Amino acid sequence: MTNPPGLMISAPASGTGKTTVMLGLLRALRDDGLVVQPYKSGPDYIDPAFHLAAAGRPSFNFDTWAMDADLLGGISGQQDGADICVAEGSMGLFDGVATRGQSGFGSSAETALAMGWPVVLVIDVSGQAQSAAATALGFRMYNPDLPFAGVILNRVASPRHERLTRVGMEQAGITVLGSLPRRGDLKLPERHLGLIQAVEHPDLEAAIAGYAEFLRENVDLEAIRAAAKAGQAAPVHPLPLPPAQRIALARDAAFSFTYPHLLTGWRAAGAEILPFSPLADQAPDPTADLVWLPGGYPELHAGTLASAATFKAGLRKHAKTKPVHGECGGYMALGEILIDKEGARHEMAGLLGLVTSYEKRKFNLGYRRAVLERAMPGFDTGTALRGHEFHYSSIIEQPDAALAAVFDADGNPVTQTGSHKGNVTGTFFHLITGEAT
Structure with missing residues (x-):
């Protein structure tokens, strides 16, 4: 080409x-x-x-x-x-x-x-x-x-x-x-x-x-x-493969941050992306193999998400038998409580024991390398992932098992390890790719 x-x-x-x-x-x-x-x-x-x-x-x-x-x-x-x-x-x-x-x-x-x-x-x-x-x-x-x-x-x-x-x-x-x-x-x-x-x-x-x-x-x-100049053409390789065949993807003003190359790669490999809106109180498609909650701004919509009974019930039903994954804002929405900037506590899905606070803000920014201690959708235990973290919310409680050992770009350990419970996994970093083996 x-x-x-x-x-x-x-x-x-x-x-x-x-x-x-x-x-x-x-x-x-x-x-x-x-x-x-x-x-x-x-x-x-x-x-x-x-x-x-x-x-x-x-x-x-x-x-x-x-x-x-x-x-x-x-x-x-x-x-x-x-x-x-x-x-x-x-x-x-x-x-x-x-x-x-x-x-x-x-x-x-x-x-x-x-x-x-x-x-x-x-x-x-x-x-x-x-x-x-x-x-x-x-x-x-x-x-x-x-x-x-x-x-x-x-x-x-x-x-x-x-x-x-x-x-x-x-x-x-x-x-x-x-x-x-x-x-x-x-x-x-x-x-x-x-x-x-x-x-x-x-x-x-x-x-x-x-x-x-x-x-x-x-x-x-x-x-x-x-x-404008064109460089030497590089060999074209396939984009990342999908973590499931039918993926229910949260998509609205609260959940919008997914790297475009991932979605393009998933579709190119034949996966079906089934968008739904938690803010509109929509449940994920019950025929989906996986529910994926991307990052975004749930801290700005905490009250609406807390009252989204249909969304939360559908998510919980799915998680009984099939995987759910959340990253950053999606991870926060999978937890027990999200505390907004005024200090009000809002009940989230409760699939993880996570309690996060936007009232107690701390700037978290940087590349992340994570070695999985437990499999997550699309990746086996022991796989190294590359991603990026960018948020102000703080973890108040995180009682569940760590999902990964996480490091910054210089190899220093990061305390936000993600967590897992049953069929549910979550991370504070946005996935970019798995490392080549």
Whole structure:
């Protein structure tokens, strides 16, 4: 398979506006008649839903820490039929973990190198002018092997500010691909886990159309298209196999975070995905072989979930004879009690003895490597899994047996080991893949 040309949209740091640039670019290229394949570098599970809305094509994560070459090849295979690939980086361009994983440190620069994609650096030039060129030059020179397309200047205060900044870039030999005037209405709404979910945006289509128009007015789209390059085509491998044939998948505003490559792989292998909504008090399909509760925001909907009698009864009935698995928010919903930010206690499904609290918040973030001490759907005892954890809720009680020995990216033990009881398993990390054997 011949790879289409691609680009990596990155930045020196988080908060520079690269997501709004990414969404505007995806939509502008799509409006020009191109088939655009979006990607996200790193473990973010919110941005791909925004990418789908902008490009009209599912977005996938590339993760050079968690994924081996076979899985990266399988995800690369999703480019089929695309005219151009556009990836959004995570954090700063070179930010990753301290310890090498299966493939690398997990930075956006690694993804760009692996795919042969030049980097477009979005730089927030607020409070500086010619000095921004020193930042751009440093990023271009930090790894000379990394192809560098140029910069987009963001949050430019005035024509004079733009002129001075461009002078610095010209002196440094940096190509300026666009200059975006400062506009307060271009910021996406956020909450405690970053951006709100795409399904919750009050008018996402209008927002994305506005971003596209803004980019078209201020960015050289032809130059960006010309800068895109295709790397050497990698062998295409299958995506992960499904953990069951018929999978009842919770899917609503409380349960929405599942990595797209997993669902695509499950469907490609013939599994049937049976969505249901706990918030609408829907029970999982009684013919399902497995119930899977993804992560999301159950802490924001605890009262509704506590009163969802049909959902909880159906879940309990299923768990008597067949497996149930929850990750992060899904794990919390399988427990006895969820305590919300006001300290109110809400009864969850009670399939695990877990008690979690969003009132007593603690930031938990990072890659996870877990060695299973008990089988879970799709994986045998002793299997090593790779995943990512991102939540603020704390465990108050966890009386059940540990599901796995869990470690961070540097090999340090993690206290959130997951748990199991009967046919029910749960983890606080989001599954990315099982390690190759």
